[in-house]
Amino acid sequence: MSTIIRNARIVTMNKEKQVINRGYVWMKNGFFIRVEEGEPDNEIRGKANEVVDAKGKWLMPGLINTHGHPAMTLMRGMSDDLPLNEWLEQDIWPFESKLDERATKVSRELAMVEMIKSGTTTFLDMYHLHLPDFAEAVLQSGMRATLMRSVIGLCSKEEQDAKLNESLAFACEWHKKGDGRIQTMLAPHALYTCPPDYVERIVEAARDAKLPVHMHLAETRKEITDVMDNEGIHPLELLEDRHLLEGTEWLFAHGVHMHEQHMELLQSRNAAISHNPKSNLKLGSGVAPVASMLKHGVIVGLGTDSAASNNTLDLFEEMRMAILLQRGINEQADMVETIEALQMATTSGAQALRFDHLGTIEQGKLADFILLDPRLPHLQPEENILSHLVFAAKASDVTDVFVQGTPLMKDNVLLTLDEEAIMYEANRVYRRLNDGK
Ligand SMILES: [Zn+2]
Numbered sequence: 001m002s003t004i005i006r007n008a009r010i011v012t013m014n015k016e017k018q019v020i021n022r023g024y025v026w027m028k029n030g031f032f033i034r035v036e037e038g039e040p041d042n043e044i045r046g047k048a049n050e051v052v053d054a055k056g057k058w059l060m061p062g063l064i065n066t067h068g069h070p071a072m073t074l075m076r077g078m079s080d081d082l083p084l085n086e087w088l089e090q091d092i093w094p095f096e097s098k099l100d101e102r103a104t105k106v107s108r109e110l111a112m113v114e115m116i117k118s119g120t121t122t123f124l125d126m127y128h129l130h131l132p133d134f135a136e137a138v139l140q141s142g143m144r145a146t147l148m149r150s151v152i153g154l155c156s157k158e159e160q161d162a163k164l165n166e167s168l169a170f171a172c173e174w175h176k177k178g179d180g181r182i183q184t185m186l187a188p189h190a191l192y193t194c195p196p197d198y199v200e201r202i203v204e205a206a207r208d209a210k211l212p213v214h215m216h217l218a219e220t221r222k223e224i225t226d227v228m229d230n231e232g233i234h235p236l237e238l239l240e241d242r243h244l245l246e247g248t249e250w251l252f253a254h255g256v257h258m259h260e261q262h263m264e265l266l267q268s269r270n271a272a273i274s275h276n277p278k279s280n281l282k283l284g285s286g287v288a289p290v291a292s293m294l295k296h297g298v299i300v301g302l303g304t305d306s307a308a309s310n311n312t313l314d315l316f317e318e319m320r321m322a323i324l325l326q327r328g329i330n331e332q333a334d335m336v337e338t339i340e341a342l343q344m345a346t347t348s349g350a351q352a353l354r355f356d357h358l359g360t361i362e363q364g365k366l367a368d369f370i371l372l373d374p375r376l377p378h379l380q381p382e383e384n385i386l387s388h389l390v391f392a393a394k395a396s397d398v399t400d401v402f403v404q405g406t407p408l409m410k411d412n413v414l415l416t417l418d419e420e421a422i423m424y425e426a427n428r429v430y431r432r433l434n435d436g437k
Pocket residue numbers: 067068069216253305306
């Protein structure tokens with residue numbers, strides 16, 4: 001199948017940050033084989049199965065969500081006023097214990113509906129339930145995802161080993177499946193839920209299997225003081241002291257409570273950060289020093305965390321929140337440039353998740369992209385497109401979504417998921433769980 005989308009305004013996110021004011025993309029077998037200004041000539045049109053008129057819509061890379069828990073989408077709005085540890089212990093973990101297969105399934109489907117509709121093409125799921133079922137569902141949805149069976153190590157060594165074996169078996173079986181749309185990682189939940197020796201065993205397993213590792217890190221001040229009390233050292237330094245940073249592809253979620261010297265360490269170990277500004281604000285965790293991370297060359301992607309702590313899965317909001325927060329707390333208007341916010345949501349997200357050939361609109365890259373309708377009052381005048389995408393665009397402006405050259409949404413209609421049925425089922429299951437039936 002070979003498709004041309006013509007008459008589009010293209011935000012390439014290539015090295016030159018080129019914007020093509022009127023151009024076309026030609027894709028074949030999931031990759032862009034041509035991205036050019038102007039109109040395709042008759043010879044090229046003749047080679048394509050389909051030529052679509054974008055009618056002047058904006059075409060940009062699909063957004064990449066580098067940290068989340070889609071199975072928690074049913075918990076949206078369930079607990080809005082507690083700090084992380086109380087939120088987990090009082091509300092989230094008790095509700096999670098009631099999540100059966102059906103609830104987990106519909107929660108994740110609801111997340112995928114929301115993500116596709118808001119322009120997200122790739123996401124990360126860190127969770128412990130029914131991973132193989134979800135991997136199948138991701139394949140059917142057409143999305144791209146990094147999946148992992150995350151583990152909590154507050155249990156016996158036998159249970160720890162069983163969890164690790166389960167997560168390793170899942171990761172090895174599914175890595176690069178679905179024409180490469182699925183990648184996997186290993187995932188100790190956090191240093192406050194996994195003893196350091198257990199984290200060490202997980203990292204060793206990841207190195208042997210050549211898999212990256214994902215973990216919540218330095219999310220709250222309480223986490224820092226607890227690890228300091230128990231181990232006498234900051235969580236990141238603990239990993240460095242045990243030689244767990246080197247030779248491992250790390251992606252840390254949050255990194256809120258970090259100092260200047262930690263940035264150098266992250267950069268030198270090629271560790272990436274998933275910045276989750278809204279979740280960090282809502283749980284009162286703080287503001288990650290993202291401007292400093294970027295200054296030191298640390299890879300920073302954006303994440304929503306779950307709908308239970310956000311409460312949306314909208315990366316346009318996340319992008320805007322990220323840049324505005326850095327300017328506000330640093331009292332500096334050019335702290336984090338506009339283009340850097342877009343990079344976090346696209347190219348850096350791809351780097352953070354270790355997806356190759358992803359994140360830009362260029363020949364030879366994976367054809368993951370979205371179209372936005374600019375004929376809306378809040379996007380006028382149309383000229384300053386990069387500014388609009390960061391400071392004015394809304395998730396609802398997204399009209400079309402493609403992953404690996406395949407459409408998942410066309411003119412606001414989802415093609416792979418039954419939006420209405422999923423929303424109905426989500427409400428039914430939520431009521432059932434709450435009624436305890
Ligand atoms: Zn999280």
